[in-house]
Amino acid sequence: MIDRRSFNTGLGASFVTAGAAAYGAPAAAKPRYNGPNVIIVRFGGGVRRRETIDPDNTYAPFLRHTLTKRGILIPDMTIAQLDGVDASHAEGTLNLLTGRYLAYRDAGSKVLDDRLEPTQPTLFEYLRSAFDIPSHQALLINGEDRPQEEFFTYGVNRHYGVAYRSEMLSLHRFKLYKFARILQEGQASDEDLAAARKQYEELLAADTRDIAPKQSPDVERFWGRWRQHYGDSGFKNPRGDRLLTEIALRAIGELRPRFMMINYQDPDYVHWGNASHYTRAISIIDEGLARLVKAIDTDPHYRDRTVFVVTPDCGRDANPLVQVPFQHHFNSRSAHETWALVFGPGIVGDKVLDKPIDQTAVAATVAGIMGFKAREAEGTAISEIFA
Numbered sequence: 001m002i003d004r005r006s007f008n009t010g011l012g013a014s015f016v017t018a019g020a021a022a023y024g025a026p027a028a029a030k031p032r033y034n035g036p037n038v039i040i041v042r043f044g045g046g047v048r049r050r051e052t053i054d055p056d057n058t059y060a061p062f063l064r065h066t067l068t069k070r071g072i073l074i075p076d077m078t079i080a081q082l083d084g085v086d087a088s089h090a091e092g093t094l095n096l097l098t099g100r101y102l103a104y105r106d107a108g109s110k111v112l113d114d115r116l117e118p119t120q121p122t123l124f125e126y127l128r129s130a131f132d133i134p135s136h137q138a139l140l141i142n143g144e145d146r147p148q149e150e151f152f153t154y155g156v157n158r159h160y161g162v163a164y165r166s167e168m169l170s171l172h173r174f175k176l177y178k179f180a181r182i183l184q185e186g187q188a189s190d191e192d193l194a195a196a197r198k199q200y201e202e203l204l205a206a207d208t209r210d211i212a213p214k215q216s217p218d219v220e221r222f223w224g225r226w227r228q229h230y231g232d233s234g235f236k237n238p239r240g241d242r243l244l245t246e247i248a249l250r251a252i253g254e255l256r257p258r259f260m261m262i263n264y265q266d267p268d269y270v271h272w273g274n275a276s277h278y279t280r281a282i283s284i285i286d287e288g289l290a291r292l293v294k295a296i297d298t299d300p301h302y303r304d305r306t307v308f309v310v311t312p313d314c315g316r317d318a319n320p321l322v323q324v325p326f327q328h329h330f331n332s333r334s335a336h337e338t339w340a341l342v343f344g345p346g347i348v349g350d351k352v353l354d355k356p357i358d359q360t361a362v363a364a365t366v367a368g369i370m371g372f373k374a375r376e377a378e379g380t381a382i383s384e385i386f387a
């Protein structure tokens with residue numbers, strides 16, 4: 001287990017080995033990964049501190065009252081007020097994954113707005129370039145109606161990129177798998193085959209990167225089991241953020257990820273003006289967190305070997321007098337206010353870190369926990385998290 005001293009003085013023995021084998025080295029030459037597993041839970045869709053970490057007003061009681069005892073709460077994390085930095089979902093997520101601001105560009109989709117791709121390496125790429133970890137053990141779990149976040153599995157930095165990508169698990173990816181299989185099998189009625197072809201082509205059109213490379217065989221088998229369980233109707237699996245929890249739990253059991261990010265998103269439905277959608281979505285993420293933590297605590301492969309990092313993508317406006325409250329695109333102070341909770345082996349327990357921390361610190365901190373260096377990250381690792 002990495003302690004604070006090795007963290008501060010060069011990130012421990014595992015980093016020394018990893019550094020020599022970092023970028024460009026063939027997979028066989030890279031060291032096996034023996035560090036802790038890390039799960040980043042994006043408490044996303046934009047949430048305010050008040051409804052999440054404020055003990056008197058929280059809609060996430062498990063997070064606030066139970067999990068904080070197991071780790072270190074960082075209540076004053078902020079997204080910097082810089083020119084061109086929007087406090088929003090894709091942007092905040094890429095700040096977390098790259099450890100920088102504005103490390104993204106428009107990916108040029110005509111179909112969707114807000115479609116960004118990273119221009120600097122992501123944590124997935126740093127990890128997989130340093131260690132011999134297969135792509136299906138570095139996972140990104142995404143919501144069903146956010147194909148624009150399908151781009152976060154790798155950046156366009158020339159030293160890293162697609163060879164070190166993560167695998168993506170989402171309903172979008174499952175449907176691609178399912179319709180391809182239905183067409184390949186050719187057993188459905190002519191009418192169903194025509195419908196499957198149409199849907200398959202629409203899914204492909206929504207992804208300008210043409211989802212290259214294809215999903216790995218391990219992930220294809222994962223979807224095969226999912227399809228067997230839920231059938232082809234698409235109606236039986238849970239929806240929204242409950243679906244993300246379900247995919248994540250199955251992935252933990254079947255793919256054994258070493259690093260996973262779960263992009264919860266449903267509090268964002270408050271854009272349409274109904275505050276109860278927002279608070280209810282926070283509770284659903286909280287229930288998901290409880291299920292994930294229980295799964296980790298009861299699995300010998302993960303128990304005492306897994307660090308959780310829970311943090312939002314962005315905050316939300318605090319002004320209750322505007323026509324549609326809870327927005328986040330107006331650069332208000334509270335839209336830039338987030339927080340983080342880190343807990344797991346080696347992490348200090350039942351502590352509140354009483355100092356301001358920048359959102360870009362998360363990437364450097366995860367790198368420190370896992371024993372690699374996020375070379376292009378600008379944030380500073382939070383050394384106070386270690387016991």
Ligand SMILES: [Zn+2]
Pocket residue numbers: 045046089268271328
């Ligand atoms: Zn939003």
